[in-house]
Amino acid sequence: MPQTNKKRVYWIIGSVGIGGVMLVMLFLLLGVALMGMLVASSEATYKGTPLGHVEQLDVPLPLLTVFLRAENGFVSWSQLAAIVKVNTDFGRHPAVNEGVGFSGLPDFLWEQFHRDGDGDGAMDPDNPEDAIFSLAATVSHWQGSFDDALRSLRLGEDEIAKIVDVEAKYRSALIRVDGWLWPLIGHTTxxxxxxxxxxxxxxxxxxxxxxxxxxxxxxxxxxIRDGFVTAASLNYGGYGHYIRIDHQNGVDSFYGHLSVIGVEAGQFVYTGQMIGAVGSTGRSTGPHLHLGMTEHGQSVDPMEKWIP
Structure with missing residues (x-):
């Protein structure tokens, strides 16, 4: 240790005393133990905060935004997610149809419809983004005939029936109107x-x-939509932990009272990307999300975006 650093340490110890140093160390140990309890108390945590259980949707959250980005006029995110869930359980087991990679596309379909989903210049069937966008291209080839698309994947009748059931569950889990996504899964009150x-x-x-x-x-x-994060602030007045997103169409959305913030100012986020977690920070009477919106600088009612 350099002499300057040694002198600084000795000065701190001399100022607070040995007892003070031990007290600080005790608080640090308690903090580490508490964090360990938080992590151990839930299977899913986000920056040390246990995530609320989402019964309606078992799609891994990092993949949700990929499925939403891959959908188009012929295939929906819920159809893509249901296929991958039934075929490979999101890459957790080999494909039931003996296909390749994350989504289980048969070899000949992968060769015909493979896509570079993440734009890295490579097309890898084990890369979830490449696999999901390739699956979307495959299903879209059938021009909206989902049954024909499923049979082209060499899936049995039992698997096809499961996919139809899972797709209906996924479709009902997210509220999406004109491209605007409801910010919470399963909480609509x-x-x-x-x-x-x-x-x-x-x-x-x-x-x-x-x-x-x-x-x-x-x-x-x-x-709730693609955009650039313009603010990600701790203890932002009455809003508590706060995020603001510019959707580049004159509309901003902002999110208050969060327990954690998972994005940074300047970051681009996609629709469905997890940006934080519900909390009760700031001027709040209990756990909830405060969702606000402005249009061309004027406050507007967010509910107007979800009126069909």
Whole structure:
């Protein structure tokens, strides 16, 4: 250790005393133990915060945005996800149809429809993004005939029936209207609407610039549309932990009272990407997501985006 650093350490010990140093070390050990308890208390954690259980959707969250990006006019994200779930369980076991890679495309279909899903210049059937975009190209070849597409994958009737059932479950799990995605999976209750309301702290009439969506702490919060993160701030006034996204069409969305923030300012995010988790930070009476939106700088009611 350099002499300067040694002097600094000796000065700190001399200032706080041996007892003080031991107390600091004790707090550090307790912090490590507490973090270990948080991680051990849940199978899925996000930056040390246990994630709320999502019964309606067993698609791994990092893959959800890939499925959403790969859908097109002939195939939906839920169809793609259901095929991969039944065929390989998202790459956890070999394909039931003896196909190749993450999605289990038969060899001849992979050779015909392979795509570079992540833009890295390579096409690898074991790469989830390449595999999902290749599957989308394959299914799209059948011009909307999902049954024909499934049979082309060399799947048996039992697997096809399972895919149909799983696809229906996945389709109902996400609310999506005109490209706008509901930010929480399985939590659709609005506990406080946009506009004038009685302030829960003062009971005076006040303007509420968003909608409140109650959910357990740790429930994943999804980006409602592609865009650039313009703010990712801890303890941003009454909003608590706060994220703001510019959707590049004059519309911004912002997310308040988060327990954790999983993105950085300047980062591009895709629809369905997990950007944080529900919390109760800031001026909050309980765990919920505050979702707000502005259009050309003016506050608007987010619910208008989900009115078909």
């Amino acid at each position: 609005v506990s406080s609407s946009y506009g004038l309301r009685s302030d829960p702290f003062t009971e005076e009439t006040a303007f509420h610039d968003g909608i409140d969506l109650p959910a357990p702490v740790g429930t994943p919060v999804l980006a």
